[in-house]
Amino acid sequence: MGDDYQFIPSTAVKRKLVEAGDALRTESGKRTRNKLVVSIPAVAGTRSKEENPPSTTPIPLIFADLPPLDLDDDCDTDSLFGSLDSEPIAASSSADAPSEARAEPIPSIAVIELEPASLTAPSIPGLTFDPCLLLPEPLIDEVFAQCMSTYFTNPLTNQIMLFSRPDASPLPPFLSDLISALSGLLRPKLSEETHDLLFAARGRARQAIVNLYEPGEGITPHVDLLDRFGDGIVGVSMGSGCAMHFARTGASKERHALYLPARSVIVMCGAARYEWTHGIEKLSEDVVLGEDGRTQVVKRGTRVSVTFRWLLPGADVVGDQTGDAKE
Numbered sequence: 001m002g003d004d005y006q007f008i009p010s011t012a013v014k015r016k017l018v019e020a021g022d023a024l025r026t027e028s029g030k031r032t033r034n035k036l037v038v039s040i041p042a043v044a045g046t047r048s049k050e051e052n053p054p055s056t057t058p059i060p061l062i063f064a065d066l067p068p069l070d071l072d073d074d075c076d077t078d079s080l081f082g083s084l085d086s087e088p089i090a091a092s093s094s095a096d097a098p099s100e101a102r103a104e105p106i107p108s109i110a111v112i113e114l115e116p117a118s119l120t121a122p123s124i125p126g127l128t129f130d131p132c133l134l135l136p137e138p139l140i141d142e143v144f145a146q147c148m149s150t151y152f153t154n155p156l157t158n159q160i161m162l163f164s165r166p167d168a169s170p171l172p173p174f175l176s177d178l179i180s181a182l183s184g185l186l187r188p189k190l191s192e193e194t195h196d197l198l199f200a201a202r203g204r205a206r207q208a209i210v211n212l213y214e215p216g217e218g219i220t221p222h223v224d225l226l227d228r229f230g231d232g233i234v235g236v237s238m239g240s241g242c243a244m245h246f247a248r249t250g251a252s253k254e255r256h257a258l259y260l261p262a263r264s265v266i267v268m269c270g271a272a273r274y275e276w277t278h279g280i281e282k283l284s285e286d287v288v289l290g291e292d293g294r295t296q297v298v299k300r301g302t303r304v305s306v307t308f309r310w311l312l313p314g315a316d317v318v319g320d321q322t323g324d325a326k327e
């Protein structure tokens, strides 16, 4: 891993990750997160210490006109799974039912050991999530397509960081449009103070981190770097859903798992940002607890996430223009 996160893995989480890795190695292998930094003028980016050599190819930014937004508040949680290849499995309330009763064998021990992911927000102060709050499909299709064709043509690259300053260097238009849509979508859901924390630039530099996950890939539980990023983090899932696991830092063993469907939005502020780790297990499917109390195995597809965070004052210049890694 590079130096972009503060990792606080608990023993339990580590154990499960090892098991998950073992269970899945033959299926999809393991891949480390490879980072590539795109420096927008005026804010230099630096590549983290990684195994793969720095890319010498400039990344072209493709700017596109977006279709008009269709901010539709309809919520049908069934449709979260409608287009996914999912298999119902034994209801959690009948855990002692014989395993032969299952339609198909559970593909991974690691899946069984993890708590099923809820469709609704766990009780974590500062975490905002609503499964009904989905970004418009045309916008997400466009942002997903732009990310894939602009940043992820090299199979070794699965993470991109972009930086912007309000007066000097904007994000690519498709990401600025995503921020505008997020601001509109979240306005009725957040207090004015929290909305301000997320969207009022006030001269701050912003980072957009774009992560690509193929089924079987994940991200180690972590708290986003305390000395680089401020409070107020907003993330968008595109292409596929996945379960995100949260664990309270410190002595508490409290854990929650939340299923993030494609087009959903998650906000982490305050305790959710500072006192809980978040991570994604390296699995090709997730066990999700439906509203009827039944669990379902939901296969993952290619997922791209975009996470927006503010750089702390002084953390907005993170390297020199040559792209050399900062030790």
Ligand SMILES: O=C(O)CCC(=O)C(=O)O
Residues within 6 Å of the ligand: 209, 211, 219, 224, 235, 236, 278, 305, 307
């Ligand atoms: O992919 C995600 O949704 C999470 C990404 C993340 O936690 C990060 O980049 O810090």
Ligand SMILES: [Fe+2]
Residues within 6 Å of the ligand: 222, 223, 224, 278
């Ligand atoms: Fe993170």
